[in-house]
Amino acid sequence: MSIGDEKFIVIFAAVVITLLGIFLLIPKEKSLDFNGVVVRKIPGNSIVVEKDLTAGDRIKQLYEKDQLFVFEGTFIANVKQENQAWQQAGNKAREELATFLGAEIKSNSKLTEELGKFFNNSSYSQGVNVVVNNYVASSKIIAKWKIPQGRNIFEYHVLVYYDPEFFENTIQDFIKSEEKREKNIQYSLSEGVRKSLLDYNVFLRYVFEPNFRDFIMYLFTFNDGKFIYFKKLEKQDTDTALFRKIRESVEKESIDVFRLIVKDGKVVYYDSKTKSFNEKFGKEIAKIYANQLIEKVPRFGYGMYNLAFFRINLHRKIYVLVLIKPVR
Numbered sequence: 001m002s003i004g005d006e007k008f009i010v011i012f013a014a015v016v017i018t019l020l021g022i023f024l025l026i027p028k029e030k031s032l033d034f035n036g037v038v039v040r041k042i043p044g045n046s047i048v049v050e051k052d053l054t055a056g057d058r059i060k061q062l063y064e065k066d067q068l069f070v071f072e073g074t075f076i077a078n079v080k081q082e083n084q085a086w087q088q089a090g091n092k093a094r095e096e097l098a099t100f101l102g103a104e105i106k107s108n109s110k111l112t113e114e115l116g117k118f119f120n121n122s123s124y125s126q127g128v129n130v131v132v133n134n135y136v137a138s139s140k141i142i143a144k145w146k147i148p149q150g151r152n153i154f155e156y157h158v159l160v161y162y163d164p165e166f167f168e169n170t171i172q173d174f175i176k177s178e179e180k181r182e183k184n185i186q187y188s189l190s191e192g193v194r195k196s197l198l199d200y201n202v203f204l205r206y207v208f209e210p211n212f213r214d215f216i217m218y219l220f221t222f223n224d225g226k227f228i229y230f231k232k233l234e235k236q237d238t239d240t241a242l243f244r245k246i247r248e249s250v251e252k253e254s255i256d257v258f259r260l261i262v263k264d265g266k267v268v269y270y271d272s273k274t275k276s277f278n279e280k281f282g283k284e285i286a287k288i289y290a291n292q293l294i295e296k297v298p299r300f301g302y303g304m305y306n307l308a309f310f311r312i313n314l315h316r317k318i319y320v321l322v323l324i325k326p327v328r
Contacts, residue, residue: 032143032159035060039070040159043147050144059142059161069162070142071096079152086144089158094136097160101132101167114175135170203259203308203323207250218293220320230296242314246321249312256311258286263304265294276311285311289320 032040032048035056042048062068073092077085105111105128115127139160146154206215219237221229237243249255256274260267267290272282289309310321 032145034142037063037068039068039143039161040072042145042157046145046147046157048143048145050141052140052142055140055142055161058163062161062163067164069100071100071160071162073158073160074155076149076153076155079154082154082156085154085156086158089144089156090141090160093141093158093160094139097139097162098132098136100162101135102128104167105131111171114171131171131174134174135167138170203257203310204250206323207310207321208247216324218297218322218324220289220292220322222318222320223316227292230292242319245314246310246312246319249314250310256282258282258289258307258309258311260286260290260307260309261304262290262294262307274311289322293322293324 028044029041030044030046031038032042032051034051034053037056037060039059059068071093073089073094073096075085075088075092077088105115115131139162141158142161143159144157146156149155206217217233219229219231219233220227231237233243256272256276258270258272258274261269267287270283270286272286274282276282286309290307293307304326306325308323310323312319312321
């Protein structure tokens with residue numbers, strides 16, 4: 001063996017030993033910690049790009065109270081789509097958090113009772129979603145890291161955490177806002193009902209001159225007392241033979257009109273202009289129509305709306321034209 005060959009072997013061996021040493025020195029995993037509290041074990045080649053040190057004290061407090069819950073979202077993407085990848089990973093972390101919060105509310109009888117004051121059965125889940133979304137939207141990202149997966153490909157990770165005190169504050173803020181809204185509604189239903197309730201002339205005007213930017217319009221069809229058809233009306237529907245017949249009936253006042261305010265799926269104000277029914281029976285019919293509307297269009301189970309039901313007999317069928325305007 002020549003001297004040159006011996007030198008090559010020595011150099012090659014040194015390079016191998018060096019690379020092996022470097023490989024052995026790189027830890028297989030490392031800790032992501034806040035004030036000594038390890039929240040995740042991550043691969044040794046992970047690149048931590050963000051860590052919120054201001055959350056350290058709070059994380060430690062929650063850990064010591066056995067109340068620390070963190071939620072992780074991941075997304076794999078090319079480095080060119082890094083911004084979108086962080087956003088997607090953050091969305092997934094918040095989805096995990098939202099699922100957890102929904103379960104927390106469901107398992108807490110006190111919270112369920114408090115929120116139940118403002119929502120009926122059909123709108124309760126929607127109310128819970130509002131509370132959860134309010135918290136999730138303001139939840140804090142405490143860490144971001146990415147892990148190489150190949151050439152220009154990374155696995156992106158985002159971590160958020162649950163703060164029970166902050167969540168409780170979010171719920172109480174929501175309850176206060178609902179209580180304020182309830183007071184405003186009660187005021188409008190007593191002292192200021194004329195300001196909120198649209199008069200018949202306004203409703204009638206929209207039958208003849210539909211303005212779909214201001215009103216939503218639906219049509220129920222009944223045959224022999226049984227519901228058979230339901231449709232949301234668009235502008236083109238007001239130029240049909242049926243709608244012209246409805247207009248004629250309105251013009252001749254051969255109709256029954258029920259005027260209501262519906263709040264969170266409940267009829268909270270009612271009056272009518274009807275020759276077909278006494279007031280008590282007319283009110284029950286109006287409630288049936290309102291409940292059918294809420295059942296078929298769930299969005300009316302939350303919020304406050306002016307409704308007018310025009311009940312018209314045509315060709316042995318009963319048509320109920322519904323005009324809806326949100327109370328702002």
